[in-house]
Amino acid sequence: MRAEPTCPRCAGPLHAPNLWSSDWSCGVHGAVLPWQPPRRPCAEGLSAVLRDARVPVWTPWPLPRGWLITGFATAGDERTGARATVVALSGPGLLSGPADMLVIAEEPGIGLGAHYAGLDGPDPGQGFDGDPPHVKLDVRSGPAATSGHCVPMWAVGSAPDRAAYVGEAMGNWLWVILWPAEAGVLMLEPQNLLDLREPGMELDLPYGAYSPFLDARPDAKP
Secondary structure, three states: OOOOOEOOOOOOEEEOOOOOOOOEEEOOOEEEOOEOOOEOOOHHHHHHHHHHEOOOOEEEOOOOOOOEEEEEEEEEEOOOEEEEEEEEEEEEOOOOOEEEEEEEEEOOOOOHHHHHHOOOOOOOOOOOOOOOOOEEEEEEOOOOOOOOEEEEEEEEOOOOOOEEEEEEEOOEEEEEEEEOHHHHHHHHOOOEEEEOOOOOOOOOOOEOOOOHHHHOOOOOOO
């Protein structure tokens, strides 16, 4: 598990704020919001994320059969709050073997989702949504809601070992990244997302072992 904040766009080291600047700074990408060390998959880790979150904290619910929550992460600091959130999950793939998923919500320009998708810029770029969406997710206001808001998602990215989808929900980017690439077929199944910040979200979340994908660079396997 990483012990220090890193750049959300490249996972590189950061220069901390000092007397001359209140920004965290990457030698490659300049001023960025710090990608904080991940939180363990447990109720305390989730509570810490919810306390600081300024964007949704998305999770599929109900979880796909056999899947577990495997960690959390944020980008931001005490001054800004968490402007990007990550929920990690692991479980059996629909085709073969184990699979992993990250569900990321972030404000435009942060670059964490693009980092995991293997994109050069901080966002998916112009024209990513020029064709009909590849999949759609249902965003619901609570576990008892019978319907929600449909979010179109497009396949993006250049890393061959994963599947990456992006859309827009509640004014923020919504990314879903899956390993291996074949695990992307999971997105063809009906998926409902809940924002764990919403009142009444006292869900009995099942937790598993910590996901090393919360530490990975796009071009490296955990």
